[in-house]
Amino acid sequence: MSQTFAEKILAKKAGLDYTVPGQIVEIKPDVILSHDNTAPIYGLFQRMGGEKVFDPDMHAIIIDHATPAPSTKHAENHRIIREFVKEQGIKEFYDVGRGICHQILVESGLALPGEVVLGSDSHTPHAGVMGAFAAGIGRTEMASIWAIGELWLRVPESLKITVTGELGEGVTSKDLALTIIGDLKSDAAIYMSVEWHGEAIQALPLSQRATLTNLMAEMGAKNSFIPPDKKVFRFLKDRARRDYEAVYPDDDAKYIREVKYDGGSIEPVVACPHSVDNVKPLSEIRGTHIDQAFLGTCTNGRLDDLAAAAAVLEGKKIADGRRMIIIPASEAIYLAALQAGYLETFLKAGAVIESPGCGPCMGNHMGVPAVGEVSISTANRNFRGRMGTKESEVYLASPAVVAASAVAGVIESPANL
């Protein structure tokens, strides 16, 4: 029976020949991800009568949402997590400054083709960039996996996105993902598995592909998958923690919906306040005042994102009265950006560089906007209040557009600087 990626991998994990959408299976995930919410999940785990976790080697725990601790309350939360990790013998623990959880899973070879990753974070679908089945779950569910090692999953319907041709000059995977979310709208993929196919996707480097799987959470997706190819296998060569076996959809698998895009037709776009599907061409939004530019996050804080921004900022200055915050998505990216000279470019341009983590993305700290201010950001969400105050506006764009806007003081295309 022909199957989509989701149908096939869930069948494999459940020990079945095949599955169909709507079917419920019980599976043991290969990797379970939790971050700063590890401490409250621990509380739920204890309410269930949990003492020792089912398997400490399933866990990947990364402190990233508020790091280094912005308050004593946050620091206490971190302390509980460190104690928990030590007491349970969990090896894959990444303390403050190591990076953002989704980036760490990929970089550390923990998210592998043909494996199942469940995370108590809504952007867990990110790990689908490596060919894993990766989905976000709730805290109670995570606590239950800690206790009994497995969870029920509903086999999702699948949406197939095919992108032919290639993206044009100055067009990034961020523009592609935002264009599609703008067209299909934010409820288009609820409870679905979103598969990416076509030569325009294969041509993208892994870092740009990750922006696609990451952003599918904003269309309601359960998971998102890019068929792993040589680029993935090469990347994993000295990183993969275990042997793995990739799973691919059948050519004649049945999808609930198929959409096709010509990569060459995509142009730079901006997601405007206050929803990710409120997408407009950059050419229409140019000239909009900004107070702050933020480059970073799991969506666009990787090395080639920093390189794109450095190319724009080289020899230029952030506009008067504006500020730019830059946060590499991991320690490894930070070091590589240092060695490549990007950090010097950023500092000379007047930008502020902060330690790896989520930063101001969800309004915790490290550069939240004031009431009435406007931000342009490389993140994945621009909901009202997302960056800390309901009385501020957030625009989402690619790294080069964010950097160009910091220089111009208004939303601007790098081509017009």
Add this chain to the structure above:
Amino acid sequence: MAEIQGKVWKYGDNVNTDVIFPGKYTYTVSEPAEMPKYALEDLDPEFAGAVQAGDVIVGGTNWGCGSSREQAVVCLSEAKLGAIIARSFARIYYRNCLNNALPAIVCPEAVDAIENGENVTIDLENGIITCQAGKFSFPPLPEAVMEIFNAGGLIPYTKKRLSESN
């Protein structure tokens, strides 16, 4: 699980968790038993005072979209609502329903046929909804999820499984 029988409360598409359980109560009302008082407050002010054990909500597409707050399910499961039948559910809402032992049934044909205020019967084990317009079937919940239901939700279920394995 016995048959579910009750009166229908029918609503439309894209009913979000803000109107099911208003955000302003999320940090002030923390006792599950207190939550039914505020259920559907911003959608149907009459609901909370009149809902009876076993009643059934019938919704359109994307029931429970928006914030993932679990209170939007608990305010209904604590009210002993019998089930929610909808064309589709927002993913996390659907999971929260099953994990709180509140049947969430996807059955577009039944949604079309059922009238507001009529009485319906649901046979969960065999997957049959009976209403004035006739009988409609839906895929019954598999054993794994039925066990969570019968235990009263995921917390008691996990607790039970842990104590059995020790």
